[in-house]
Amino acid sequence: MNVVPKLLKGALGAAAAIGLVVGGTAAPAAADAAAGEVYVALGDSMASGPLIPLPTGPLACGRSTENYAHELADRLDVAELRDVTCSGAETEHMTQPQSLSLLGVDMGEAPPQFDALDADTTLVTLTIGGNDAGLVGVAQDCMQLDPTADPCKDGFMEGGVDTVAQRIEAMGPKLGAVLDGIHARAPQARVLVTGYGDYIKPGGCWPYQPVLAADADWLQGSVNHMNRVIADRAAAHGAEYVDVFTPSRGHDACQSPGEKWVEGYVPTAPAAPLHPNARGEEAYANIIHGQLTT
Numbered sequence: 001m002n003v004v005p006k007l008l009k010g011a012l013g014a015a016a017a018i019g020l021v022v023g024g025t026a027a028p029a030a031a032d033a034a035a036g037e038v039y040v041a042l043g044d045s046m047a048s049g050p051l052i053p054l055p056t057g058p059l060a061c062g063r064s065t066e067n068y069a070h071e072l073a074d075r076l077d078v079a080e081l082r083d084v085t086c087s088g089a090e091t092e093h094m095t096q097p098q099s100l101s102l103l104g105v106d107m108g109e110a111p112p113q114f115d116a117l118d119a120d121t122t123l124v125t126l127t128i129g130g131n132d133a134g135l136v137g138v139a140q141d142c143m144q145l146d147p148t149a150d151p152c153k154d155g156f157m158e159g160g161v162d163t164v165a166q167r168i169e170a171m172g173p174k175l176g177a178v179l180d181g182i183h184a185r186a187p188q189a190r191v192l193v194t195g196y197g198d199y200i201k202p203g204g205c206w207p208y209q210p211v212l213a214a215d216a217d218w219l220q221g222s223v224n225h226m227n228r229v230i231a232d233r234a235a236a237h238g239a240e241y242v243d244v245f246t247p248s249r250g251h252d253a254c255q256s257p258g259e260k261w262v263e264g265y266v267p268t269a270p271a272a273p274l275h276p277n278a279r280g281e282e283a284y285a286n287i288i289h290g291q292l293t294t
Contacts, residue, residue, distance in 0.1 A: 037078040040116045040186070041069030042094065043127035045087035045136075046196060049281050050272040060100035060107035061086035066278045069125060071285035076292070078123070082116040087272075089113065090131045091174040094181060114185060121186035125288060126239075127194045128178065129226055132171040136274055138164055138222070139199075142215045143265055147206060153218040164222050172229045179237035191239040192288060195227035197248035197280065199262050205254035209264045242291055244284050251280070 041047060047069065050062025057063040063085055064070070073081040089098055094114050100107040117124070130136065142152035156163050175193075182191055200209060204216025211219065227245055234241040253264035253274075261280030263271045271277035276284065 037076065037122045038080045038120050039069070039073055039076070039078045039082070039123040039125075040121050040189070041067075041081065041083040041085050041125050042113045042116070042182075043085045043125070043194075044089040044129075044131055045085075045272065045275055046130065047125070047127040047194075048085035048087050049278075050087045050275060051267075052271050052276075052278045052281065057083070058086070058100060058107065058110055060102040061110055062272065063087075064278075064281070066281055068281045068284040068288065071282050072125070072288055075285065075289050076123075082121075084110070084113045084116045085127070086110050086113070088131060089128065091128055091171065091178050094128070094178050114181060117182065117185040117189075119186065119188065121189045123292075124182055124186060124189045124191045125194065125242075126178070126182070126191070127196075129168075129171045129175055129230055130196060132174060133164060133167045133222070133226055135164070135219075135222060135226070139211075139219055139274055142211050142219060144212050144215070145207070145210050147212065149212065151212055151214040151218070153215055165225060168222065168226045168229055171226070172233050175230060175233040176237050179233065179239050183238060190292075192242050192291065193230055193234045193239045194242040194244055194284065194288070195230050196223050197244045197262060197276070197284075198250075198252045199223060199274070201250075201252050201254045209253050240291065242288055244287055247287055248280070248283065251283070 045062055047067060048062050049064030049067030052064040052066050054065045055063065056065045063083060067085065069081060069083045069085060086098055093112065095112050097109040097111055099109055144152065179191065200216045200220050202217060203213045204211050206212060231241040248261055251259055251261040253260055253262050257268040261283050262276050263269060263273055265273050267273055269277040
């Protein structure tokens with residue numbers, strides 16, 4: 001398995017330093033009925049928007065005032081937004097504290113995200129599962145500057161079994177429990193669960209994004225697998241699935257800086273590597289808003 005090159009590590013560190021310096025969905029009806037709505041945003045770094053200016057909340061959570069929750073709350077004019085999204089969050093951090101660190105420095109803990117829920121909550125959005133499956137770390141391990149190298153996906157096969165696929169399947173029951181927990185704590189809330197977007201086009205775009213073609217297809221295939229699991233669990237546990245993959249086609253990390261919604265290994269816009277940029281967060285807000293108001 002490949003080790004993440006110093007180039008990527010440098011980009012991650014520099015982006016974090018920049019973040020230190022730069023220091024809704026509403027009612028089940030239309031947006032104009034949003035008065036009095038209490039919107040709670042739960043989730044991981046796809047939802048928090050790490051390194052997109054401006055930061056808000058705990059720095060180690062990488063939460064941005066331009067993430068999809070803030071954008072959506074503005075569109076819906078909700079009475080209150082409780083954004084507790086946090087980079088690195090897994091399903092367990094809905095009910096347990098999350099240990100935080102930044103550049104290797106202990107930054108304390110984030111409370112369980114479910115602490116933001118109560119009986120007056122009317123809308124919940126959730127993006128979770130990617131860290132349970134470890135997909136960002138897998139993508140980092142697949143960075144490859146040698147076009148003749150063996151595909152990295154081979155390193156994630158054990159006895160002919162795809163271990164990443166196993167982790168994705170194992171996430172499903174955990175997500176189901178999270179959704180049940182949301183309904184128990186916020187019984188009046190409309191609950192929307194997003195999938196994850198299109199990160200790299202078929203066949204990839206080596207060397208612009210340094211992953212081999214076979215690995216590009218496997219990585220995006222793993223994301224798509226996770227989306228299917230999320231959609232299935234949402235349907236089984238009384239939540240609405242929001243497909244952000246389909247509308248994000250053609251906005252992957254292989255595209256030009258003005259077109260892509262997610263950044264690659266070396267960002268060309270203020271955002272964490274392998275994460276949505278401000279354009280992507282805004283697009284996700286538009287997608288969710290459209291589902292809420294139609």
